Amino acid sequence: xxxxxxxxxxxxxxxxxxxxxxxxxxxxxxxxxxxxxxxxxxxxxxxxxxxxxxxxxxxxxxxxxxxxxxxxxxxxxxxxxxxxxxxxxxxxxxxxxxxxxxxxxxxxxxxxxxxxxxxxxxxxxxxxxxxxxxxxxxxxxxxxxxxxxxxxxxxxxxxxxxxxxxxxxxxxxxxxxxxxxxxxxxxxxxxxxxxxxxxxxxxxxxxxxxxxxxxxxxxxxxxxxxxxxxxxxxxxxxxxxxxxxxxxxxxxxxxxxxxxxxxxxxxxxxxxxxxxxxxxxxxxxxxxxxxxxxxxxxxxxxxxxxxxxxxxxxxxxxxxxxxxxxxxxxxxxxxxxxxxxxxxxxxxxxxxxxxxxxxxxxxxxxxxxxxxxxxxxxxxxxxxxxxxxxxxxxxxxxxxxxxxxxxxxxxxxxxxxxxxxxxxxxxxxxx
Amino acid sequence: xxxxxxxxxxxxxxxxxxxxxxxxxxxxxxxxxxxxxxxxxxxxxxxxxxxxxxxxxxxxxxxxxxxxxxxxxxxxxxxxxxxxxxxxxxxxxxxxxxxxxxxxxxxxxxxxxxxxxxxxxxxxxxxxxxxxxxxxxxxxxxxxxxxxxxxxxxxxxxxxxxxxxxxxxxxxxxxxxxxxxxxxxxxxxxxxxxxxxxxxxxxxxxxxxxxxxxxxxxxxxxxxxxxxxxxxxxxxxxxxxxxxxxxxxxxxxxxxxxxxxxxxxxxxxxxxxxxxxxxxxxxxxxxxxxxxxxxxxxxxxxxxxxxxxxxxxxxxxxxxxxxxxxxxxxxxxxxxxxxxxxxxxxxxxxxxxxxxxxxxxxxxxxxxxxxxxxxxxxxxxxxxxxxxxxxxxxxxxxxxxxxxxxxxxxxxxxxxxxxxxxxxxxxxxxx
Numbered sequence: 001x002x003x004x005x006x007x008x009x010x011x012x013x014x015x016x017x018x019x020x021x022x023x024x025x026x027x028x029x030x031x032x033x034x035x036x037x038x039x040x041x042x043x044x045x046x047x048x049x050x051x052x053x054x055x056x057x058x059x060x061x062x063x064x065x066x067x068x069x070x071x072x073x074x075x076x077x078x079x080x081x082x083x084x085x086x087x088x089x090x091x092x093x094x095x096x097x098x099x100x101x102x103x104x105x106x107x108x109x110x111x112x113x114x115x116x117x118x119x120x121x122x123x124x125x126x127x128x129x130x131x132x133x134x135x136x137x138x139x140x141x142x143x144x145x146x147x148x149x150x151x152x153x154x155x156x157x158x159x160x161x162x163x164x165x166x167x168x169x170x171x172x173x174x175x176x177x178x179x180x181x182x183x184x185x186x187x188x189x190x191x192x193x194x195x196x197x198x199x200x201x202x203x204x205x206x207x208x209x210x211x212x213x214x215x216x217x218x219x220x221x222x223x224x225x226x227x228x229x230x231x232x233x234x235x236x237x238x239x240x241x242x243x244x245x246x247x248x249x250x251x252x253x254x255x256x257x258x259x260x261x262x263x264x265x266x267x268x269x270x271x272x273x274x275x276x277x278x279x280x281x282x283x284x285x286x287x288x289x290x291x292x293x294x295x296x297x298x299x300x301x302x303x304x305x306x307x308x309x310x311x312x313x314x315x316x317x318x319x320x321x322x323x324x325x326x327x328x329x330x331x332x333x334x335x336x337x338x339x340x341x342x343x344x345x346x347x348x349x350x351x352x353x354x355x356x357x358x359x360x361x362x363x364x365x366x367x368x369x370x371x372x373x374x375x376x377x378x379x380x381x382x383x384x385x386x387x388x389x390x391x392x393x394x395x396x397x398x399x400x401x402x403x404x405x406x407x408x409x410x411x412x413x414x415x416x417x418x419x420x421x422x423x424x425x426x427x428x429x430x431x
Numbered sequence: 432x433x434x435x436x437x438x439x440x441x442x443x444x445x446x447x448x449x450x451x452x453x454x455x456x457x458x459x460x461x462x463x464x465x466x467x468x469x470x471x472x473x474x475x476x477x478x479x480x481x482x483x484x485x486x487x488x489x490x491x492x493x494x495x496x497x498x499x500x501x502x503x504x505x506x507x508x509x510x511x512x513x514x515x516x517x518x519x520x521x522x523x524x525x526x527x528x529x530x531x532x533x534x535x536x537x538x539x540x541x542x543x544x545x546x547x548x549x550x551x552x553x554x555x556x557x558x559x560x561x562x563x564x565x566x567x568x569x570x571x572x573x574x575x576x577x578x579x580x581x582x583x584x585x586x587x588x589x590x591x592x593x594x595x596x597x598x599x600x601x602x603x604x605x606x607x608x609x610x611x612x613x614x615x616x617x618x619x620x621x622x623x624x625x626x627x628x629x630x631x632x633x634x635x636x637x638x639x640x641x642x643x644x645x646x647x648x649x650x651x652x653x654x655x656x657x658x659x660x661x662x663x664x665x666x667x668x669x670x671x672x673x674x675x676x677x678x679x680x681x682x683x684x685x686x687x688x689x690x691x692x693x694x695x696x697x698x699x700x701x702x703x704x705x706x707x708x709x710x711x712x713x714x715x716x717x718x719x720x721x722x723x724x725x726x727x728x729x730x731x732x733x734x735x736x737x738x739x740x741x742x743x744x745x746x747x748x749x750x751x752x753x754x755x756x757x758x759x760x761x762x763x764x765x766x767x768x769x770x771x772x773x774x775x776x777x778x779x780x781x782x783x784x785x786x787x788x789x790x791x792x793x794x795x796x797x798x799x800x801x802x803x804x805x806x807x808x809x810x811x812x813x814x815x816x817x818x819x820x821x822x823x824x825x826x827x828x829x830x831x832x833x834x835x836x837x838x839x840x841x842x843x844x845x846x847x848x849x850x851x852x853x854x855x856x857x858x859x860x861x862x
Contacts, residue, residue: 029582032762136720142569142573145748146572148747149457149746292731292737296729298705300725305724312579315580317576320756321756325756
């Protein structure tokens, strides 16, 4: 039998615990897949005294990264510490000390990817990151390997399980955003600080990485237009439902002639389409390639075991040598990576929800604003309200128009005296 | 720049033409993915004089396999001849002459896999076959690589685009099987001889290969229970619709304690579930792993370009060295591959459609037959028919029962004097 491969697990949060659990309980199966046993040699944690429900012998737990970095017997490090620092410095240290790295930290790669991938290349090591995007869905392998013959036209997906969980609950239970967020936190579906999930940062960082794999160019995630979930209320969900749609936070990237259109934010998706039927903590990704046509993937985007499934697959890939090849062929964020130019978004239909003063002539004034931007109206909903209501909701569904035109129109609408609150503007997907 | 890799394409039917087309039109893109140019050096055809819409210079077209097999400059052969012979002998010749082989021929692998994989191992070559199963959906890579950390619990899918196209058309247009088949043939969605598509052979061969990748053991495809499409008529589709289901040809394999349950055949799938919404020539596969949970894939299962997408991805994988690693780690059909024992099918709900004499006491007699097998009834549909009708349709939905029990019950039912025609029995999937 071949010598075992020794792995260091750095970070024992949810994902780290899952990785130790999977490597332990499926040891025989994984040994067959990897051709050699894979053994957790050392675990690095912040607090060695913390009670854990995963069994690691005491002498294999350390609070010092050197226990992994300086052990020449350890070949692969699973870097499962979240956030930017010390995760960045730790990753650099591990690479420089000759460890191949597997990580689930998308924020780290989106923010410091150019530096980290360069360090890995200098050190002759690989970084594998299937687990960083869409959890258990093998979307990185699909784009980087399986669709290599294709020029990718577009990627569209639900990439953040927390915000999808919240939206689905709001939809099913009629509760408000704040209420459902508190519940999600209590049930462990949302972090104590959910900011990066609900403001779209997490999905945007994942989209930046996927777009680099798919299109070759690089858009720093902060440049990608992004709208958060906190703008969604029950009234919007009800109007969407009435029109035959659900609301999902959709991350969207498509290739134009010389540029990319990218955006992340709440979007109307037609009921019955795969994105609309993606519920709870599930993620979904749809990719269109010029040869393969439309491909759709659906699976658990987060959680201990689904994410561990991806981390351990990357560890096996690293052990057998596939990860090194893929790291080389994808040329992640090499120095000559072209910067993509972003267009102002592709054209789309939009749903506008306005709160307006209920007096004669208002609808004409508002639709004139749209008309002057060349935006034509597909349908309008205004329900009868009790006499004397100060502001009434008015919903307008447009025909397809440019993102820049609708943005100008919304800015103008919000300056109208009859408009009582900021207008909500959501793109609409019909397929 | 690195030396180009020279490829031989053997067989210029739909898939072969697609491969030449993709390698040509995306040459720059593919060169970046592979790190070297990939060039079609030689094409082997049956009829050199045939008019083709893909441009290959005359001196690169041959009717002799030796033009590829004996050319030491050719490293990779895309073996795209269908059927068993001469495909089998040609594949052996190519492997023995040192070519790595990429193929889309699932019948060849399902029938002669043990021999062909052994020849490849002896010759130190690889066989890659992503294109053989579910066309453009990367399900082979998903199971063999991306889900390597998982013990797979089940695989369930729509693996034959032709029969799904026919079923969807029957459903949408209310036409009969024979009529839609003729139309599908005229439109190029079904072969002149569609036997292997419509009798379930093709899906069963794909399921045998997937099950080997997922479960490690091998079930010769001929041992897998298989029901064809020709048993489906409009009356069954209408009853299914009335009960909230669609009919799809589902290939199903799941792991029991010491055995596998496998079957292929028309199945009731609840409307709104992903398999029910898989329409036309699309394929879909759902895989459940112990760590990743449920994963779902949907894409085009056949056709020139989707299949070529998978073939060319395999060519790239072969060129960069990933295919050789995966061929080794999967140990396809090695001599010590365990034979799986098949159970008589897992338990399920069933829909029975009987044609019975319309006289008092019949329903009691028939339900007694089910009762004596311990099968309980969830619902019964019998619509009023004109007086004097010789045989009336009667539909019974059962609660969950064993496949062996329902098979015995159907055999007994068909011996009852009141039963006028062979009873249709379809498993029911509710999730």
